[in-house]
Amino acid sequence: MLMIVIDPGRIVDQNWMMQEIAAMSAYITASPPRRKGEPVLIPGDPERANRARRLQDGVPIDDETWREIVVAARGINVLVEP
């Protein structure tokens, strides 16, 4: 992985930038939804919604994946309920 981390405070007034980000995000997400109940989101919102849902309801795992997890666990002597 090549990672580049930038402190925007060295480029721009941080408060101005944060206000601009908030205002533009609000403008973008105010675009009328093409489908009822599906508002415009910002990048990162779907992951946060997923996380909240999974923290409440658990992580969905299909039967075959669970079977593979159980086999892998037994391979290193970890006991799991099938």
Next chain:
Amino acid sequence: MLGIDRAKRDGVAVVALRNAHHIGRVGTYGEMCATAGLLSLHFVNITDQRPSVAPWRGGDGRFGTNPVCISLPGPEPGRPIIADMATSRIAMGKVRVARNKGEKIAAETLLDPDGNPTTDPNVMYRRPRGSLLTFGEHKGYALAFICEMLAGAVTGSGTMRPER
């Protein structure tokens, strides 16, 4: 994290990570940076696996799902802007889930080992292997290509070349 501390001290930090295993969800590193008030760009490649993604115009896999992540502070605390995505049309995890559920993959997503379009996720689990297409045709391919070179060649970690 080192990159966050250095960026706060110096304004910019460039971090090259090599010889790592699967580093998990890249978006998590982006969230850490954004939460610290910084912006970050992450370019990732994959090695030590069979290639899974075909180049634009190509008929077999030449690199991995090479994710890109760009993050910055969001409109409110706890809501950072995180664009975190594979450069393939779908991630390998989604192919695996479809295979395990016995479902088909959407058209224009997968190629069989001969480079022909298919909807059968099992082609990714055979030898020779099928391949995933990039998102956005040539545009996703260009991003995947850039990831391979930045994360594989520029970091010194190495690319997906089979000779490695």
